[in-house]
Amino acid sequence: MSRRPAPRLRAAFAVAVLLLAGVHPPLAAQSAGEGSIKAAYLIKLASFVRWPADAGGDTFRICVSGRADIARVLGRAVGEQRVEGRRVALVQLGAGNPQQARTCQILFLGSGGEPARSLLDASRGAPVLTVTDGDNGTRGGAVEFVIRDGRVRFTIDRSEAESRQLELSSKLLDVALAVEP
């Protein structure tokens, strides 16, 4: 009954402060910056998803398209990261070679439009965890970031993940805002 009021109040207060400061609330809601949070989440997502055994070889590729700021943060961070013992590499994808999307393990589409759609189409059926950014107009990923109450949250599309032979941890489903079957 009274479980939620405290965070809700605190979030409302934060939004009010940001409105007064004249900043666009969703982007400035989290102190670390929306971009770096999404970058951190992309790395963390790897721990809650299981790929088919033959996917990717000895390098774990995180591909970013359309958000140079996130790519930059990731580029600094991936050097120290390991996913299931594999080196993590950052790949920036443009519209030039959409087939490259099939070699990614995680594909983040940061902005909408044609390039994003062609990358999504090119990777269709491959074991790639597609992450889209609903607030920036990309949709249809297995994981989709949304801003809710000034915080970065996400929804999950299970059928998209299953069509790519990906297993999502129940812990991930537990913290998702919504799970589409």
Place this chain on the structure above:
Amino acid sequence: MRLTVFQRMGRGLLERRWITGVLALLLLTSSLVLGWQRERAAIGEEARGAGSQAELLAGSLAGALAFDDLVTTREQLDALKLDPDIQAAGVYGADGTFVAGFAKRGDPLPRTVQPHEPEIVGRQLSVVVPVREGNLMLGSIYLRTSIEPFAERLSRYLAIGVVILMAALLIAILGASNAASAAANRRLQSEIVAREQAETALRHSQKMEALGQLTGGVAHDFNNLLMAASSGLELMGRAKTDERREQLTAGVRDALDRGARLTEQLLAFSRRSPVHSRPIAVAAHIDKLVDLLDHALGETVSVRFDIPADLWPVEVDVSQFDVAILNIAVNARDAMPRGGQICITARNRADALDGEDAVEIAIQDEGLGMAREAVERAFEPFFTTKDVGRGTGLGLSQVYGFARSAGGTVAIASEPGAGTTVTLLLPRGPAVASERADAGGASAVARDFGGLRILLVEDDPDLNELVGQMLEELGADVLRAKSADEGGRLLEGATVDAVVSDMVMPGEMDGLDLARRLRERREELPIVLMTGYSEAAGSAAKEGFPVLRKPFTLDALVGVLGTAVAGGRG
């Protein structure tokens, strides 16, 4: 078998006081050790419980911590609040900073944490576990639970502790009392054995004393009668007339009769048997004691008897009875240093002994009498008022023992200067079996054995010869056997008209066995048994066989055998 070994071992263990003490101590120590181990196990269990609860929380918070889902984190923590044992729980980020948590009471949550194993501080148990997902270090969970206070845990063991303490106490007490009673039992048993030995020795020494009292008189008496016999024989050689010769023969005969009676008495004393009771007629028996008493008591003391003819019989051990009468009489004599009269009276007392008929025998003297204290102690062994060397103090205790074993009582009535009366009260016994047939020649006595064929069984060759001659003198045809077995064989092939047999003989059968067997075969066959032992005579008389007491005269032989033959013929 094994059981008895264990039982013996168990008894041996329990009889030692220190062993039960050690057992009790062992019980206490082992229960303390067990309790301590139980306590350790319980705390370990609690620590493991807290650890796994923290792990569980870490697992369910991994997603929320990874993606900063404060709402889910708080929900999970709120669920923990309901557990009364959990005092505090905290969630910390990967960099160790506090994310969320609560502390019910006691210390607040720590600012930062490092993962560590469960540790106990005071009444609290705290644990920090990391939150991981795959390789990803996501943060830490801090959990603090309360432990039941030591006093409360102790109070749970209190009841069983009290029971164990009581059990240990009980073991110690039982062991001590058992050891004490076992020791007492051992003492008692060894005392019983010692007392039995002492009693046996006492009876023996009583007999020896009586024998000693007798010996002087008897030796003197024997000397006299030997003197009488030898001088009689000597005179017979010089006797001029038949009349004088017969007179002398009668004198020698008389002396020998007295000797035979004395021997009989001595035999009775010398037998070292415990109690062998048989019914006796008191009057007839005391008659036999007269000579003994006369000799034992000396010349200054006279004995008067007042015994009615219709006195009931009593069942007693004859030799004990004789010794008892003699002991009382000797005491009476010693109480009269200047001589006097001892009066032995007997009478029937109906219902006098616990409602049963009894025979009272009172022996009264006119001596010094005894003080009250002496009367009270008179029956105690070794109590004597006599000078050192004159009495053992065993006499009256023998009388007491005899009276008790015969089922009767004995009492002393005495006053200083007024003489002493010792009164024996003996239970009435069954009728007396006739031991000795009347030798006086009653109506149904055959005196002529002419033409009779008689089997004589006697192992002593001299006696065999002598008795055989006696029978032949009487005109009988004598068939001789040296043992009961031989006698039995002789009868297989020959018919006899009567049997005269010794009783105690070597061989498979004794005289009594032979007599029984013959009676089975021919009920009317006259059988006479001869013996010198009163015991054997008693058992023969009990079975209805006529008995000739050795030594016997020709007249006695004629009397007993004649009665038997006449009875058989009739």
